[in-house]
Amino acid sequence: MKTRSTLRTLTLSTLTLGVLAFNSPAAMADWVLKFAHPHPTEDSEHLAAEHFAKQVEERTHGEVKVRIFPNGQLGSDQAMISGVQAGTIDIALSGNPYFSGMVGELGVLDLPFLFDNAGQAHKVLDSTTGRQLLDMFDAKGIKGLAFWEVGFRNLTNSRHAVHTAADIKGLKLRTTPNPAHLKAFTALGANPVPMPFAELFTSLETGTVDGQENPVTLIRSAKLYEVQKYLSLTAHAYTAAPVIMNKAKFDSLPKDYQDIVMDEALKAAAFQRDLNAKNENKDLAFLQEQGMEVVSDPDRDxxxxxVEKPVRDWFVEKYGSQWLDAIEQAKQAAGQ
Known part of the structure; x- marks a missing residue:
């Protein structure tokens, strides 16, 4: 039989646990947002996501909390995008090529040799044209927050060094499912194999594919140097990374919190781009130290x-010339 003292102790303990649970960060937050992305925790995308989460939580006084799920924990790129559309994931970050099946016009950003340098790409993505492209997500139940980046794609493989276009012929290369990427590598005589990023390391390790194409920073963070011997700095295409949010969840936030989320997504884009720029030379030196043979000046011409003209002609035939024209105008304005 419990004594009155024992009952009083149990009651106080229960109340204390209730107060602690109520005062936990998750309980105190009015909105807890799930943010999924496919890359390792060492990658700039994850570091930028952490920066974004910290700033949003601070500026909303803890009422909006962001939980990050890196490294494909919530599924492949396509699964995460579908999750945002369905509302099972609140925010996701993925490479632009994975959105081409949803908003085909975004494929303009994936055209080979579209941008001359990262600064030019950033100016275009942050321009009115970039915002118009992000706003096309609205019709799909998604809010486009900002463009982060994957970066300029460079070619790696395990068979031989790539100096010219002819050296690409016959290589079995993992690519994204984006039609522009597939058409470009097919034209070069390669055998492009689209697959999720999460499957890439194992596919390279087992020889399912000979090589792949990604920025230097991601080649390092994903440890692809362990399964690839040759790196050629082709910079053949730039890949943006849209940060998207379920539109119904975005609309449920108070207007001032919507503004904070949008503002911090843009600021995190600048944060991430700066990280990539600072780390690129250091990451390249690291890859060489690991034994990768680097072709620093391949014959990009x-x-x-x-690939440049036929892939552009394909895009214009399918979607018209207005988006490509707008980007060329934005590029010219960026150079002024």
Whole structure:
């Protein structure tokens, strides 16, 4: 039989646990947002996501909390995008090529040799044209927050060094499912194999594919140097990374909190781009130290001649010339 003292102790303990639970960060937050992305925790995308989460929580006084799920924990790129659309995931970050099936016009950003340098790409993505592209998500139940980046794609493989377009012929290369990427590598005589990023390391390790194409920073953070011997700095395409949010969840936030989320997504884009720029040379040196053979000045013109015009012509035939024209105008304005 419990004594009155024992009952009083149990009651106080229960109340104390209730207060502690109520005062936990998750309980105190009015909105807890799940943020999913496919890359390792060492990658700039994850570091930028942490920066974004910290700033949003601070500026909303803890009422909006962001929980990050890196490294494909919530599924492949396509699964995460579908999750945002369905509302099972609140925010996701993925490479632009994975959105081409949803908003085909975004494929303009994936055209080979579209941008001359990162600064030019950033100016275009942050321009009115970039915002118009992000706003096309609205019709899909998604809010486009900002463009972060994957970066300029460089070619790696385990068979031989790539100096010219001819060296690409016959290579079995993992690519994204984006039609522009597939058409470009097919034109170069390669065998492109689209697959999720999460499957890439194992596919390289087992020889399912010979190589892949990604920025230097991601080649390091994903430890692809462990299964790839040759790196050629082709910079054949730039890949943006839209940060998207379930539109119903975004609309449920108070207007001032919507503004904070949008503002911090843009600031995190600048944060992430700066990290990539600072780390690129250091990451390249690291890859060389691990034994990768680097072709620092491949014949990019030989590649451009094969892929630039036919892939652009394909895009214009399918979606019209207005988006490509708008980007060219934005590029010219960025150079002024």
């Amino acid at each position: 030989s590649m451009r001649k094969v």
